[in-house]
Amino acid sequence: MLDISAAEWTAILLSLRVAVIATLVATPFGIALAWLLARKDFWGKSVLDAVVHLPLVLPPVVTGYLLLLTFGRRGLVGGFLADHLGIVFAFRWTGAALACGVMSFPLLVRPMRLSIEAIDRRLEQAAETLGAAPFKVFFTVTLPLALPGVLAGMVLGFAKAIGEFGATITFVSNIPGETQTISSAIYSLIQTPDGDAAAGRLVIVSVVLALGALIAAEWFARRATARLHGN
Amino acid sequence: MLRVDVEKQLGEFSLSASFSSEGRVTGLFGASGAGKSSLINIIAGLLRPDRGTIVIDGETLDDTASGIHVPAWRRRIGYVFQDARLFPHLDVAQNLDYGRRMNRLAPDRAQHARVIELLDIGTLLDRRPGKLSGGERQRVALGRALLSKPRLLLLDEPLGALDEARKLEILPYLVRLRDEANVPMVYVSHDAAELRQLATQIVMLRQGRVTSFGGVKVLT
Numbered sequence: 001m002l003d004i005s006a007a008e009w010t011a012i013l014l015s016l017r018v019a020v021i022a023t024l025v026a027t028p029f030g031i032a033l034a035w036l037l038a039r040k041d042f043w044g045k046s047v048l049d050a051v052v053h054l055p056l057v058l059p060p061v062v063t064g065y066l067l068l069l070t071f072g073r074r075g076l077v078g079g080f081l082a083d084h085l086g087i088v089f090a091f092r093w094t095g096a097a098l099a100c101g102v103m104s105f106p107l108l109v110r111p112m113r114l115s116i117e118a119i120d121r122r123l124e125q126a127a128e129t130l131g132a133a134p135f136k137v138f139f140t141v142t143l144p145l146a147l148p149g150v151l152a153g154m155v156l157g158f159a160k161a162i163g164e165f166g167a168t169i170t171f172v173s174n175i176p177g178e179t180q181t182i183s184s185a186i187y188s189l190i191q192t193p194d195g196d197a198a199a200g201r202l203v204i205v206s207v208v209l210a211l212g213a214l215i216a217a218e219w220f221a222r223r224a225t226a227r228l229h230g231n
Numbered sequence: 232m233l234r235v236d237v238e239k240q241l242g243e244f245s246l247s248a249s250f251s252s253e254g255r256v257t258g259l260f261g262a263s264g265a266g267k268s269s270l271i272n273i274i275a276g277l278l279r280p281d282r283g284t285i286v287i288d289g290e291t292l293d294d295t296a297s298g299i300h301v302p303a304w305r306r307r308i309g310y311v312f313q314d315a316r317l318f319p320h321l322d323v324a325q326n327l328d329y330g331r332r333m334n335r336l337a338p339d340r341a342q343h344a345r346v347i348e349l350l351d352i353g354t355l356l357d358r359r360p361g362k363l364s365g366g367e368r369q370r371v372a373l374g375r376a377l378l379s380k381p382r383l384l385l386l387d388e389p390l391g392a393l394d395e396a397r398k399l400e401i402l403p404y405l406v407r408l409r410d411e412a413n414v415p416m417v418y419v420s421h422d423a424a425e426l427r428q429l430a431t432q433i434v435m436l437r438q439g440r441v442t443s444f445g446g447v448k449v450l451t
Contacts, residue, residue, distance in 0.1 A: 122316055125277055128303040129310035130330035130379045137304075140329075144320045 002201050010177050011185035012205055018093060018181055019161035022101035023154055026108055030153060031143070034112035056106045060166025067099055067171040095172035096179045100161035103168075108157030115149020116142065148224035155217035159210055182206050233257065233383065233417070237273055237283030237293070246270060246439040249283075252417075256409050258430030259419045260450065266439040267419045271385050274417065275310050276303035287383055304333075309381030309414070313391045315372040317360035323371050324356040330379020343378065349411060350374045350404055366397040370404060377412060384416045390425065398425075405429055423450045 004012070036042075037049060055063050071078035071089045081087040089095035119142060127137045143150070165183035172179040174188060186202045189195035236249040246266040259267050272278040274285060276292065279300055285293040287308075292301045309330075317326050327347075331338065347353050350370045360368060369389055376384055389405070390398045402425070409416065409429060420426050426433060427447055435443045435450075443449045 120316075122312070122314070123318060125303075126310070126312060126316040127318070127329070127333070128277070129275055129306075129308065130375065131304050131307070131334040132329075133304050133333075136333055140333075141318060 002204060004201055004205075005198065007176065008185065008198060008202060008205075011180050011182050011202065014093060014096075014177070014179075015162050015181040015183075015209075018096045018100055019158050021094075022097040022104065022161045023108070023158045025097070026101045026105055026157060027150070027154055030105065030108045030112055030157070031146075031150060034109050034116055034146075034149075034153075035138075035142075037109075038113050038116040052109060053106045055103045055167070060103065060164075061170050063103060064099060064167035064170025067095075067102065067167065071095065071098060071171075089172070091172050091175060091179060093172075093178055096168050096181060099167040099171045100164045103164045104157040104160035107160045108153045111149040111153040111156060112146065113149075115146040115152075118149075119145045148221045151220040151224060152217050155213050155220065159213040159217075162209055162213070163206065182209075232286075232288055233274075233415070234284070234286040235270070235274060237270075237280035237285065239269060239273060239278065239280050241269060244269075244439060246273075248434075248436065248439070248441050250434045250441055250444050252432050252434065254415070254430070254432030256416045256418050256430045256432070258426035258433045258447070258450075259417055259436060260421070260423065260426055260433055261436035262421055264438075265421075265436040267421075267436055268387055270436065271310075271387050271417060271419050274383075275308050275385055276301060276306045307334075307380070307382050309376035309379055309384040311369075311372050311376050311384065311386045311389045313388045315360075315365075315368040315392075317363075317368055317371055317375070319360050321360075322356070323352065323358050323360070323363070326360065326371060326375050327352075327356075327378055330375060334379060336380060339380075342380075346374050346377050346412075349407055364397075365393050366400050369393065369401055373404070373408065377408075377414065381414060384412075384414045385419075386416060387419045388421070389418075390420075390422075402428065426450060 033052065037045070068090070069075055073079065073082060073090050078089055087094070089098050123145070124137050124141055127141045132140060163183060165187065168179070168181060169184050174180050174184040182202050182205065186199050189199035189202070232251070232253050234251040239246045244266065246269050248266070248270055259271065261267050269278060273280050280293055280295060282295050283293065284291065291299055292306055293299060318329065321329065350373055352367070352370050352374055355363060355367055355371065363371065373389070390401055393401065406429065418426065418429055427450060430447055433445060433447055433449050434441055
């Protein structure tokens, strides 16, 4: 049907890998931050909130450049990680995952935060009186009750990650097989004579992936909500 | 043996209550706004007193002078709330088992069976709280608290959210509980008739102060 070439498959699979890793790594941080923002009052909370939302409003090329300065080979963090832990982000697919993770983070955190804010805290008190220590309350009551929001945040973050372009191409360039995701492949193909057909195929793939993610998010949210209302 | 001597400022309202009780069911009586719920939340450890002590069976749970505050989850004090507060994501059996799991207690088949029989909730075990009636929910909440093996059970107007018919449905279970469960209770209510049936001792609370203390006859 769609005659997808090997090179196109490479870009599709790379996009999926980048987005899945970015989402999975970002999720625990997202849950922790959502909990912090929903529950705690501390000095600098509004600054932290603003910093998390920054990738949403900054030009992606700026975010990508800042990532390059920080996590590049000669960057403060990047240099340390490369020398001491052997983790390299610059011009690697891992860097693409980092860029996608950062760019999708605000979208991932938001539903998680809202669902934690919506939890009836009196249920957590009840758990406490039954002998549950705070971290057990979190894992047996708070997190299960926040599950619809956590899943919605993951799917939204995934959808954003798979479509990310500006920060990724700025940070890790556009190397086929290493950092060339669907978005950057489409960008290259549009600039190539006779690239229209291939670009069109990738456009269809990305539309299907985005729609699939949205439908999955809806389905998860509905199932989880039904579970919470005791059906 | 429960000894309470606490002060707590909550906005405009000041609570200053002192009593000790050895009764099987201590009735905490007073109009709404008298400070009953605040007092019981302090006993449970959900609220921290500004000043004072709470001692159960010789163990100090709160003593502001020496900085002692045992957190609620370590107090082994069961709490039945007016609104049941069953966990909506767990079925009835899992709700009942929650306290045992959190306290890492070994399964106690005999107690489990006895509580389920006492409260008549055997047919509800695989249901979700969303599918229970108000009275059923309250019975499950009672069972859940009892099965965590508390040394004291606090009941905050457990019939308050129920209509008359439902109250009459639950009351006999509470009487059985008092006579058979062998756990001392503090029972909060603004309903004198209810306390006359259940309580063995009364602490009367008015505007944050204990105004009288004694047998059920103080309820006249």
